[in-house]
Amino acid sequence: MPYIKIEVTREGVTREQKQILIKGVTDLVSNTLNKDPHLTHVVIKEIDLDNWGYAGDQVSVLREKSVTADKK
Amino acid sequence: MPYIKIEVTREGVTREQKQILIKGVTDLVSNTLNKDPHLTHVVIKEIDLDNWGYAGDQVSVLREKSVTADKK
Amino acid sequence: MPYIKIEVTREGVTREQKQILIKGVTDLVSNTLNKDPHLTHVVIKEIDLDNWGYAGDQVSVLREKSVTADKK
Amino acid sequence: MPYIKIEVTREGVTREQKQILIKGVTDLVSNTLNKDPHLTHVVIKEIDLDNWGYAGDQVSVLREKSVTADKK
Amino acid sequence: MPYIKIEVTREGVTREQKQILIKGVTDLVSNTLNKDPHLTHVVIKEIDLDNWGYAGDQVSVLREKSVTADKK
Amino acid sequence: MPYIKIEVTREGVTREQKQILIKGVTDLVSNTLNKDPHLTHVVIKEIDLDNWGYAGDQVSVLREKSVTADKK
Numbered sequence: 001m002p003y004i005k006i007e008v009t010r011e012g013v014t015r016e017q018k019q020i021l022i023k024g025v026t027d028l029v030s031n032t033l034n035k036d037p038h039l040t041h042v043v044i045k046e047i048d049l050d051n052w053g054y055a056g057d058q059v060s061v062l063r064e065k066s067v068t069a070d071k072k
Numbered sequence: 073m074p075y076i077k078i079e080v081t082r083e084g085v086t087r088e089q090k091q092i093l094i095k096g097v098t099d100l101v102s103n104t105l106n107k108d109p110h111l112t113h114v115v116i117k118e119i120d121l122d123n124w125g126y127a128g129d130q131v132s133v134l135r136e137k138s139v140t141a142d143k144k
Numbered sequence: 145m146p147y148i149k150i151e152v153t154r155e156g157v158t159r160e161q162k163q164i165l166i167k168g169v170t171d172l173v174s175n176t177l178n179k180d181p182h183l184t185h186v187v188i189k190e191i192d193l194d195n196w197g198y199a200g201d202q203v204s205v206l207r208e209k210s211v212t213a214d215k216k
Numbered sequence: 217m218p219y220i221k222i223e224v225t226r227e228g229v230t231r232e233q234k235q236i237l238i239k240g241v242t243d244l245v246s247n248t249l250n251k252d253p254h255l256t257h258v259v260i261k262e263i264d265l266d267n268w269g270y271a272g273d274q275v276s277v278l279r280e281k282s283v284t285a286d287k288k
Numbered sequence: 289m290p291y292i293k294i295e296v297t298r299e300g301v302t303r304e305q306k307q308i309l310i311k312g313v314t315d316l317v318s319n320t321l322n323k324d325p326h327l328t329h330v331v332i333k334e335i336d337l338d339n340w341g342y343a344g345d346q347v348s349v350l351r352e353k354s355v356t357a358d359k360k
Numbered sequence: 361m362p363y364i365k366i367e368v369t370r371e372g373v374t375r376e377q378k379q380i381l382i383k384g385v386t387d388l389v390s391n392t393l394n395k396d397p398h399l400t401h402v403v404i405k406e407i408d409l410d411n412w413g414y415a416g417d418q419v420s421v422l423r424e425k426s427v428t429a430d431k432k
Contacts, residue, residue, distance in 0.1 A: 001340055001357055003147055003185060003349060004313075006292040007259060008321060008346050015122050017320050019133070024316040025292075025334070026314070030128075030359060032240075033296060039357050040123035041147060041185065045077060050231050052289055053238030053258035059126030059289060061235070069289055069327050071318060073196055073203060073213055075363055075401060076169075079147040080177060087177050087266050089279070094269030096172040097148075102215060102272075104164050105152060111198070111213050113361060113401065114269035115223060124145055126183070131145060139145055141183050143174060151403060159338050163349070166341030174344075186341035187295060194375050197382030197402035200390075205379070217412055217419060217429050219291055219329060220385075223363040224393060236392050241364075244384040246431060248377050249368060253393060253427050255367050257291060257329065269363055270399070274424070285361055287390060307421070310413030315375050318416075330413035331367060 002029045002040045009069070010046035018044055046063055074101045074112045080133055081141070082118035094136055146173045146184045153203055153213070154190035162188055218245045225275055225285070226262035234260055244272045290317045290328045297347055298334035299319070306332055362389045364398045369419055369429070370406035378404055 004025050022042045032035045049060035059069075076097050092112045102109045121132035131141075148169050166186045174181045193204035203213075220241050221226045246253045265276035275285075292313050310330045318325045337348035346355075366384050381404045390397045409420035419429075 001185060001297050003187070003295045005293045006317065008317070008323075009289050011319065015130075015132075015140070018122050018125075019130050019321050021316065022130055023128045025313055026125060026128035028309065028312040028316065029296070032305050032312070033301065034359050035296075035357050036359050037127040037343070040127065041145060042149070043119055044123040044125075045119075047259055047261075050234050051260040051262070053242060053260075054289055055253040055256065055329065056239045056242035057310055058231070058235050058238055060231075069323050071322050071324050073153050073198055073401060075403070077151075078173065079149075080173070080179075081145050085177065087274070087276075088270075090266050092176045092276050095272045096176070097169055098269060098272035099166065100168040100172065101152070103151065104161050104168070105157065106215050107152075108215050108272040108413070112271065113363060115263055116267040116269075117263075118267070121198040126145055130210050133159045133269055141179050143178050143180050143181065159346075159348075162338050166346055167325075167344045170341060170344035180341045184341075185344065187335055187343075188339040189338070191403055191405075193355050194378050195404040195406070197386060197400075197404075199397040199400065200383045200386035202375070202379050202382055204375075217369050219331070219367045219415055221365045222389065223365075224389070224395075225361050229393065233392050234343060237388065240388040240392070242383055244381065244388065245366065245368070248380050248384070249373065250431050251368075251429050252431050257289060259291070270361055286396050287394050287396050303418070303420075306410050306413075307418050310418055311416045314413060314416035325415040328415065331407055332411040332413075333407075334411070 001034055002033065004029065004042045005045065006042065007045045007047055009052050010048050013046060075105055076101065076114045077117065078114065079117045079119055081124050082120050085118060146179055148173065148186045150186065151189045151191060153196050157190060159210050188201065218251055220245065220258045221261065223261045223263055225268050229262060250273065267268050289321055291331065292317065292330045294330065295333045295335055297340050298336050301334060363393055364402045365405065367405045367407055369390065369412050373406060375431065426430050
């Protein structure tokens with residue numbers, strides 16, 4: 001009976017990316033724990049940049065300073 | 073000191089339905105556990121259909137295929 | 145596709161009380177929103193009294209002062 | 217590795233207030249537990265008044281009755 | 289800045305399975321959204337069978353009736 | 361009506377530290393948003409080191425490698 005919540009900053013996540021996340025995490029959990037995917041729910045929450053804080057700063061402020069969260 | 077979170081898909085839940093949920097779950101928890109309702113908070117979160125996954129599929133895709141979550 | 149989380153202080157909630165909460169909230173959500181109960185999951189989380197704060201005080205301290213959360 | 221979620225009613229919280237919350241809670245947790253702030257994330261969630269219930273009533277209804285949550 | 293929570297029933301999830309879940313979901317989110325994994329946190333919560341309800345029943349009761357959540 | 365959840369790794373957080381967190385965050389939110397502290401609840405969740413992942417690794421593994429989360 002897994003339930004998975006994915007919280008990300010709201011920065012243009014596309015419908016296709018959401019589907020990839022949902023399918024990927026459902027398969028991962030289902031295969032790793034041998035769980036019926038029909039008992040697996042995934043919820044994605046997109047958080048406004050003003051509402052996410054990292055190291056004490058709003059992400060919106062970090063982005064204005066060109067600090068990104070991109071992979072190196 | 074109960075706190076209850078209710079997550080549902082965003083599919084036209086009315087203000088009246090929300091009030092029924094809030095009153096019903098507050099009474100249920102308060103009566104079952106003998107808790108002061110003034111210490112009971114309920115939060116309803118409505119999730120976009122693109123952001124809820126079931127069995128690996130986006131609910132928005134399931135709805136396009138006429139798969140509903142209605143009671144039988 | 146509802147998911148409901150119930151957080152309460154860990155103060156001797158019995159298995160029977162948990163079953164009443166699970167059945168009651170599933171019926172409430174299912175009937176109010178016309179949702180298939182097979183898509184409804186409920187999770188109960190019991191929180192240690194040292195880990196719940198109310199009005200700035202640990203509930204464990206409030207209980208030592210005989211402040212309860214009982215219904216009046 | 218702290219993660220902090222702050223849920224409040226959506227009642228005009230300003231960007232500046234959010235920054236104060238993010239900085240304040242990051243410092244508090246970081247100083248109290250001696251944790252690297254670069255491992256500390258804060259997420260603020262604003263909840264519509266129809267979606268928050270207190271003592272069995274929607275907060276939107278309480279506000280219509282001039283019941284506030286203001287400090288005394 | 290992703291944060292992922294995975295809730296599963298407490299049924300003997302091993303340390304190795306947890307590591308597979310953590311690595312897998314971090315890679316999935318990081319690759320799909322192009323996010324720095326050093327900003328990605330995963331939290332696994334194991335829920336007692338008495339505390340998880342499905343379709344109105346405690347999972348502990350379902351298990352006593354030999355109803356499993358295994359993949360078919 | 362604020363509700364605050366603080367998730368930290370389970371690494372010997374003392375009762376006194378918890379009380380400092382509860383008081384501090386209640387005061388912060390109450391003062392910043394002008395909210396009655398009697399409507400403010402704080403919940404602390406301690407997560408086992410095997411159950412928290414950072415950058416794809418279990419924190420328990422990071423600790424074995426002497427990687428800490430201490431402030432520099």
